[in-house]
Amino acid sequence: MDLTADLRGDILVIHANEDRLDASSAIQFKDRMRELTLTASQRVVLDLSRVVFVDSSGLGAIVAVLKALAPDRKLELAGLTHTVQKVFRLTRMEQVFAIHAELPQNLRHAS
Amino acid sequence: MTVPPAPRVWVKLRLAADPQAIRDGLCQLMAATPLCDLSDDVRGSIQIVLAEVLNNIVEHAYAGSAGYIDVKIDYEHPTLSFEVTDTGHAMPSDRLPGGELAMIDARTDLPEGGFGWSMIRSLTQGLIYTRRSGRNTLEFWIEAG
Numbered sequence: 001m002d003l004t005a006d007l008r009g010d011i012l013v014i015h016a017n018e019d020r021l022d023a024s025s026a027i028q029f030k031d032r033m034r035e036l037t038l039t040a041s042q043r044v045v046l047d048l049s050r051v052v053f054v055d056s057s058g059l060g061a062i063v064a065v066l067k068a069l070a071p072d073r074k075l076e077l078a079g080l081t082h083t084v085q086k087v088f089r090l091t092r093m094e095q096v097f098a099i100h101a102e103l104p105q106n107l108r109h110a111s
Numbered sequence: 112m113t114v115p116p117a118p119r120v121w122v123k124l125r126l127a128a129d130p131q132a133i134r135d136g137l138c139q140l141m142a143a144t145p146l147c148d149l150s151d152d153v154r155g156s157i158q159i160v161l162a163e164v165l166n167n168i169v170e171h172a173y174a175g176s177a178g179y180i181d182v183k184i185d186y187e188h189p190t191l192s193f194e195v196t197d198t199g200h201a202m203p204s205d206r207l208p209g210g211e212l213a214m215i216d217a218r219t220d221l222p223e224g225g226f227g228w229s230m231i232r233s234l235t236q237g238l239i240y241t242r243r244s245g246r247n248t249l250e251f252w253i254e255a256g
Contacts, residue, residue: 020134022130022134022162022166023130023133023134023162023166023169023170024130024131024133024134053158053162055159055162055163055166056162056163056166056224056226056227056230057166059226060223060224060226061223063221063222063223064223066221067221067223082151082152082155083151083154083155083158083159086152086155086156086159087159087226087230090159090226090229090230090233090234091212091226091229091230092212092215093215093226095215096215096221
């Protein structure tokens with residue numbers, strides 16, 4: 001799973017650079033998130049704007065990361081695309097995460 | 112004036128029962144007729160349901176052993192009919208699992224699974240499971256709106 005991190009002030013922004021987070025990438029996603037979040041920061045924002053599809057394994061992996069960061073740090077999400085938003089709504093996980101419509105301009109990917 | 116009946120369009124695909132083949136097969140199905148012509152919202156629902164159904168078969172029916180899954184999609188506007196078959200283990204007690212979501216309260220007790228059947232049940236109309244001659248068949252319907 002291709003993830004890249006950017007530390008901006010006290011916010012660690014992690015960009016998901018693949019279009020799917022599913023049963024074939026969920027474990028790799030969790031491992032890579034564990035490595036990247038070793039960098040200390042108050043907030044962690046996962047940028048999902050390039051991800052067009054998340055299945056229940058992918059969702060479970062995102063929840064696992066939220067739990068691993070608690071209670072000291074929070075995992076926030078940004079840029080949910082249409083179908084990804086639907087998965088969060090159907091499973092009521094939208095109530096659990098702070099979800100931003102998009103990343104603030106100054107936190108977006110350099111490319 | 113009589114309206115001609117909507118044409119029937121169908122697609123069939125055989126997939127190997129592993130996560131990568133499921134991912135590739137889903138992308139292939141979404142890009143082909145009849146699914147490629149539907150609205151984004153309906154396509155989203157179909158992709159969610161198919162991913163859950165197929166991954167459940169890989170994880171539970173075949174549980175790590177090799178096998179095939181056959182998917183057949185039949186579209187006669189406005190109804191899409193799906194038939195998914197495999198030759199893995201039967202559902203426990205030959206019945207479909209319920210679709211209740213786990214309670215969401217304390218942050219430490221958040222569920223990391225159990226989302227699949229709940230999403231399948233919310234997005235489909237009718238869900239019929241049969242086990243016959245060592246074969247599982249799941250049929251369901253989605254309205255294309």
